[in-house]
Amino acid sequence: VAAVSARFGQRVAVLHSALGAGRRKEEWARALSGEVDVVVGARSAVFAPVPRLGLIVVDEEHDSSYKQDESPRYSARDVAIERARISGATVVLGSATPCLESYACAADGRYSLVTMPERVSSRPLPPVRVVDMRAELRAGNRSVFSRLLREKVSGGLALGRQSLLFLNRRGFSTFVLCRDCGYVCACPSCDVSLTYHARSVPGQEMVCHYCGHVEPAPNICPDCGGTRIKFFGVGTERIEEEVRAAFPGASVARMDVDTTRRRGAHAQILGAFRDRRIDVLIGTQMIAKGLDFPNVTTVGVISADTSMNLPDFRAAERTFQLISQVAGRAGRGDDPGCVVVQT
Numbered sequence: 001v002a003a004v005s006a007r008f009g010q011r012v013a014v015l016h017s018a019l020g021a022g023r024r025k026e027e028w029a030r031a032l033s034g035e036v037d038v039v040v041g042a043r044s045a046v047f048a049p050v051p052r053l054g055l056i057v058v059d060e061e062h063d064s065s066y067k068q069d070e071s072p073r074y075s076a077r078d079v080a081i082e083r084a085r086i087s088g089a090t091v092v093l094g095s096a097t098p099c100l101e102s103y104a105c106a107a108d109g110r111y112s113l114v115t116m117p118e119r120v121s122s123r124p125l126p127p128v129r130v131v132d133m134r135a136e137l138r139a140g141n142r143s144v145f146s147r148l149l150r151e152k153v154s155g156g157l158a159l160g161r162q163s164l165l166f167l168n169r170r171g172f173s174t175f176v177l178c179r180d181c182g183y184v185c186a187c188p189s190c191d192v193s194l195t196y197h198a199r200s201v202p203g204q205e206m207v208c209h210y211c212g213h214v215e216p217a218p219n220i221c222p223d224c225g226g227t228r229i230k231f232f233g234v235g236t237e238r239i240e241e242e243v244r245a246a247f248p249g250a251s252v253a254r255m256d257v258d259t260t261r262r263r264g265a266h267a268q269i270l271g272a273f274r275d276r277r278i279d280v281l282i283g284t285q286m287i288a289k290g291l292d293f294p295n296v297t298t299v300g301v302i303s304a305d306t307s308m309n310l311p312d313f314r315a316a317e318r319t320f321q322l323i324s325q326v327a328g329r330a331g332r333g334d335d336p337g338c339v340v341v342q343t
Contacts, residue, residue: 001040011035011036011038013036013038015031015044015045016042016045017044027039028049031050043066043068046076046079054089056080056084056089056090056091057092058093059290060095060289060290062098062321077093077102096328126330127339129148129339131146131148131149131341131342133342133343143242144239145302146340149298152298153300157250157280160295161298162273162280162295162297162298163281163296163298163299164287164296164300164326164330165239165243165280165302166282166284166287166288166322167236167283167301168285168322170236170237171196171235171236171237172196172198173195173233174193174233175196176206176218176231176232178224178226178228178230179228180221180226180227180228181224181226183221185215187208187211190208192208195235197258198237198241234302236254236256236282239254239282250279251277252279252281253273253282254281255269255283255284256283256284260286287326287329288322288325289326292332294332295333296329296331296332296333297333297336299326299327299329299330299337299338299339299340301342304323304341307322327341
């Protein structure tokens with residue numbers, strides 16, 4: 001909104017679900033009356049009542065958040081294409097990693113393919129280094145950080161540069177297991193493993209990331225009565241703790257659903273990062289796309305396998321998109337960047 005308003009002045013309306021009912025009605029009416037020239041918004045903005053529609057831009061068109069998973073179910077990308085067909089407007093589907101359907105349509109001539117082979121000011125794309133964490137383990141490194149990533153982050157800190165660490169899994173540990181009988185703590189409603197959140201109040205809570213069910217982490221196995229309860233897997237909370245231990249002088253912040261529940265928290269974290277009050281930002285897919293911070297020189301993907309092995313036929317496609325998008329956050333300023341993908 002800030003970028004569009006800076007270019008087009010006050011004749012800009014904003015539409016998204018977080019607006020209050022009164023403000024949303026006001027913006028809707030401004031669009032309907034022709035008082036504004038541009039509407040900026042999230043998924044629902046595709047229905048904005050623009051009287052003389054000439055252009056619809058769907059930015060990051062591959063993003064799964066364009067699909068609404070509650071009634072009325074719709075894909076904003078497909079609505080944009082159909083709405084433009086009805087009104088004779090043009091649609092621009094923008095993405096560095098377009099979805100396979102859009103790319104296929106462009107490849108066989110149904111869509112016009114417009115490529116941007118170079119970055120702004122011809123800046124080079126950052127080199128991507130892939131690190132096999134099995135080799136790190138064989139070399140005696142039991143940390144969640146490879147030696148290369150640790151070296152890049154500490155080198156950046158010494159020069160006053162910032163780093164992004166990406167892991168698309170929140171919480172501290174991904175599942176809680178009894179070593180005696182193999183019991184895994186699961187949600188009674190969804191039958192998926194509960195995620196351990198170490199920073200919950202009063203402190204020891206397991207959460208279902210589907211329905212929100214919460215229960216305390218057990219000291220004794222509910223199945224066999226054993227006491228060898230172990231926590232497995234790594235989430236963003238655990239990465240935050242490890243970063244603080246590995247780089248004690250660095251200012252660290254975490255950005256995921258848990259830290260951005262409060263209104264304005266999202267903008268607050270990004271504002272602090274933009275002002276360079278945060279040295280290392282850890283996050284889920286929230287930090288993977290759309291962010292332009294020229295001082296970021298190191299991007300680390302903590303576990304590329306996390307999203308690759310989900311039971312979803314798009315898992316490989318989405319993993320490629322996420323890693324490509326987060327890699328693009330590095331080296332956007334005058335200093336060259338580097339991307340370390342741990343797998």
